[in-house]
Amino acid sequence: MQVVTREEIVNSVGKDLPVTDWFTVTQQQIDLFAECTHDHQFIHVDPQKAAQTPFGSTIAHGFLSLSMLSYFAESFALQVEGAYMGINYGFNKVRFIAPVKVDSRIRCHATVVDVSEDKPNQFKVTNAVTIEIEGSDKPALKAEWIGVQLVK
Template identity: 45%
Template sequence: MYAIASRDDLVAAVGVELGHSDWLLVDQDRVNTFADATGDHQWIHVDVERATKESPFGGPIAHGYLTLSLVPVLASQVYKIDGARLLVNYGSNKVRFVAPVPVGSRIRLSPKITVAEPVGENGFQVVVGQTVEIEGADKPALVAETITRVYY
């Protein structure tokens, strides 16, 4: 776990490889639960039989936004920002779903802080490059730049 204990540590972490999360299984139950939560029941995600027969991927794949939604839980395994009174999701600069995540595969996150600049009196705007890897795959599932406001 990469610990960021102060404002100085946050600035010093820019450009540092923070590590990797544990591998997380993306199973059909998780995909179905996400489909229920979002109302996105497209057959390529939830109809195993049809996806196996008709999709170009040979079976069901996870929703891209499911993969993106797993970034916070995976990031919490890699680094933590201590001493801040508030962290706020401020959005994303860029999100790309580079490769599909086949149901039954495992993913992990490799985050890297690319920007930490002061904003306001007691805050920092932090940009993190997020790469979600698929175990055994040549290409990542997701690359994104997420933005967090950190207030001390």
């Protein structure tokens, strides 16, 4: 995470942020996500049945891929100097484009698309994010992710 001034965050619109390192999505992670969300659909948790589908293996939940943004943001996000808390505000748009097969490697690309200080010391930052799958022509997902930073 890069710490920036108030002026720098406002002037960051249009800036491509650093691409994250690759992350391998394992069956253990998929299984743990299934436990947390109670989504035990066979395509995620049964390698034998999933092998008989067009995917040929288990795939990560779309929401698992989406939730990895929190992890990836540690690498790419801009943080306003003096920020003491960051919270999710939501998404303008989320599209799941391609499945993430077990043992695939994913990473995130992000671009700042909007910054506003709607209230004093509250910066709303919108990033266009893409989670790429290594070796795939199509990304796992694209989204517009909005966060709010509270600054002292």
